[in-house]
Amino acid sequence: MSPTKLTDLTIAEARDGLRAKSFSVQELAKAHLDAIETAAALNAYVLPTPERALEMAKASDARLGKGEGGALEGIPLGIKDLFCTKDVRTTACSHILGEFTPTYESTVSANLWAEGAVMLGKLNNDEFAMGSSNETSFFGPAINPWRREGSDAKLVPGGSSGGSSSAVAAHLCMGATATDTGGSIRQPAAITGTVGIKPTYGRCSRWGIVAFASSLDQAGPITRTVRDAAIMLKNMSSYDPKDTTSADVPVPDFEAAVGQGVKGLTIGIPKEYRVPGMAPEVEALWQQGIAWLKDAGAEIKEVSLPHTKYALPAYYIVAPAEASSNLARYDGVRYGLREPCADVTSMYENTREAGFGAEVKRRILIGTYVLSAGYYDAYYLKAQKVRTLIKQDFDQAFEGVDAILTPTTPGPAFAIGEKSGDPLDMYLNDIFTVTVNMAGLPGISVPAGSSSECTPLGLQLIGRAFDEETLFRAGQVIEDAAGPSAKPADWWSEAK
Amino acid sequence: MSVDRATVHRIASLARLAITEEEAEQLEKELSGIFDWVAQLDELDTSAVEPMTRVAAMTMRLRKDEVTDGFYADDIVKNAPKVDDHYFVVPKIIE
Numbered sequence: 001m002s003p004t005k006l007t008d009l010t011i012a013e014a015r016d017g018l019r020a021k022s023f024s025v026q027e028l029a030k031a032h033l034d035a036i037e038t039a040a041a042l043n044a045y046v047l048p049t050p051e052r053a054l055e056m057a058k059a060s061d062a063r064l065g066k067g068e069g070g071a072l073e074g075i076p077l078g079i080k081d082l083f084c085t086k087d088v089r090t091t092a093c094s095h096i097l098g099e100f101t102p103t104y105e106s107t108v109s110a111n112l113w114a115e116g117a118v119m120l121g122k123l124n125n126d127e128f129a130m131g132s133s134n135e136t137s138f139f140g141p142a143i144n145p146w147r148r149e150g151s152d153a154k155l156v157p158g159g160s161s162g163g164s165s166s167a168v169a170a171h172l173c174m175g176a177t178a179t180d181t182g183g184s185i186r187q188p189a190a191i192t193g194t195v196g197i198k199p200t201y202g203r204c205s206r207w208g209i210v211a212f213a214s215s216l217d218q219a220g221p222i223t224r225t226v227r228d229a230a231i232m233l234k235n236m237s238s239y240d241p242k243d244t245t246s247a248d249v250p251v252p253d254f255e256a257a258v259g260q261g262v263k264g265l266t267i268g269i270p271k272e273y274r275v276p277g278m279a280p281e282v283e284a285l286w287q288q289g290i291a292w293l294k295d296a297g298a299e300i301k302e303v304s305l306p307h308t309k310y311a312l313p314a315y316y317i318v319a320p321a322e323a324s325s326n327l328a329r330y331d332g333v334r335y336g337l338r339e340p341c342a343d344v345t346s347m348y349e350n351t352r353e354a355g356f357g358a359e360v361k362r363r364i365l366i367g368t369y370v371l372s373a374g375y376y377d378a379y380y381l382k383a384q385k386v387r388t389l390i391k392q393d394f395d396q397a398f399e400g401v402d403a404i405l406t407p408t409t410p411g412p413a414f415a416i417g418e419k420s421g422d423p424l425d426m427y428l429n430d431i432f433t434v435t436v437n438m439a440g441l442p443g444i445s446v447p448a449g450s451s452s453e454c455t456p457l458g459l460q461l462i463g464r465a466f467d468e469e470t471l472f473r474a475g476q477v478i479e480d481a482a483g484p485s486a487k488p489a490d491w492w493s494e495a496k
Numbered sequence: 497m498s499v500d501r502a503t504v505h506r507i508a509s510l511a512r513l514a515i516t517e518e519e520a521e522q523l524e525k526e527l528s529g530i531f532d533w534v535a536q537l538d539e540l541d542t543s544a545v546e547p548m549t550r551v552a553a554m555t556m557r558l559r560k561d562e563v564t565d566g567f568y569a570d571d572i573v574k575n576a577p578k579v580d581d582h583y584f585v586v587p588k589i590i591e
Contacts, residue, residue: 101574201552202551215551241559244556244557245550247552247554248557307540313534316533328512333576333577333584333586334572335576335577338577338578342587344587344589347586347587348512349509349513352511353514353515356513361523362527365507365508365527366527368511369499379534381547382542383537384548385542385545385546385547386537387548388548389540391548424529424533440552465551
């Protein structure tokens with residue numbers, strides 16, 4: 001098999017190929033490392049780790065040679081730079097973390113290595129995961145491998161997990177870790193033609209992941225197929241005593257749910273997700289998705305989630321409030337950047353001023369304001385009450401349906417710089433995804449079609465807490481109906 | 497709800513951010529726009545609603561009160577900008 005072909009395999013196919021000894025882990029890793037080396041134009045990786053990859057691949061080949069190996073044995077993956085990786089620089093794509101090199105490994109990535117996966121490198125993201133376009137990264141934006149038909153304008157890969165979505169879509173890794181606080185797995189997956197699942201809050205340990213908003217943050221995978229997402233999520237999930245919000249529940253074999261179909265399931269369609277400014281092709285795609293699920297045997301039922309429109313404004317209180325607390329630790333004392341000053345207060349103030357980018361400062365200030373004396377009840381407490389109402393909406397809907405189908409984004413990928421002038425305009429990208437984080441539920445985005453510009457669009461399925469299996473069942477039906485997602489035409493590779 | 501320049505400077509000082517006057521001017525506009533938009537939450541009467549404190553019902557786990565972690569001071573100071581032995585060094589605080 002030629003090296004280019006190796007990068008076209010899915011995780012499931014590579015797993016079979018490795019077991020059958022059709023190729024070695026080192027060949028598979030090398031094919032991906034070569035692809036990464038020629039794809040600098042995408043800026044998907046902020047730190048490729050070829051030496052680490054080859055070392056891990058060699059050890060993996062040895063295990064396979066002895067007939068041993070884990071569930072992800074030999075699978076080359078990219079890791080979002082929000083996950084702490086032992087002895088490998090981790091920055092959250094912020095200047096303030098400088099050359100921070102963790103002396104420990106995040107639980108999620110440790111779980112992947114324990115099952116034999118191979119690390120290709122660290123992936124770009126919006127600074128501290130704050131953004132929907134990857135444009136706030138200190139390392140510059142990652143680029144979407146997809147382009148509009150007849151245009152060479154650079155499009156955003158979504159965010160905050162933009163390096164993850166770009167790398168998976170461009171076949172620079174077989175799957176990637178990502179995190180989702182308001183849509184940061186599902187929105188980038190949707191606009192790059194990849195699959196992304198944010199599991200139930202508590203499914204994956206948050207230990208060792210750079211914290212943004214602790215009551216909303218959750219890790220999950222971005223992959224090219226629904227089955228691959230099921231394989232990866234199974235091996236990322238675990239109960240972890242080091243995270244008090246980690247759920248002590250059994251992790252099902254998610255892959256077994258793939259292919260079970262939707263016969264007997266009822267799928268809800270929330271009328272409140274029809275919003276002004278939504279692209280007409282998004283509405284058409286949604287109707288198409290409804291038809292596909294119906295044809296596959298699901299019952300379709302309209303549901304009402306009346307507090308939907310309040311989720312995003314409430315999120316912009318809760319998330320910045322928690323972020324302002326979490327980011328207080330970056331003070332120039334224990335790690336990362338320090339601006340030398342004569343007194344300690346100036347040292348804090350100048351370090352933070354120099355180390356944080358504009359979007360991060362904006363959110364720290366919103367958070368500081370809403371938590372400041374006299375404003376707590378009017379803002380943070382109010383937003384947490386609105387969260388209860390959003391959760392109750394879903395609880396009521398799930399009395400009559402098994403999953404809910406919505407568009408993932410209000411439109412397709414936009415160009416670099418197109419939305420970065422107005423923070424509110426950018427925030428509206430998360431309008432369909434943020435409700436899921438506010439209620440702690442699982443949500444998956446599956447590629448479902450193309451925009452009028454021939455760029456990808458996705459549909460989102462929302463499930464009951466700890467019922468990711470239904471999402472994998474229904475997600476596979478959409479993937480089968482939509483057909484295999486195409487690989488974007490390669491414009492980025494440099495000749496070697 | 498609009499935010500004035502003095503408020504921007506006050507919260508920047510609370511957040512330990514030495515923002516410039518140009519940033520303050522920009523932030524005054526942006527934060528006012530965001531708080532105006534957030535004000536739509538006032539349409540909702542939440543007087544009888546309990547605030548969400550956890551997303552999934554879960555009982556807090558207890559464990560034995562014993563030391564399970566630690567003894568790696570070298571690791572803890574490894575990434576610090578300035579260290580003396582196992583101490584973080586900062587500018588003088590008390591004259």
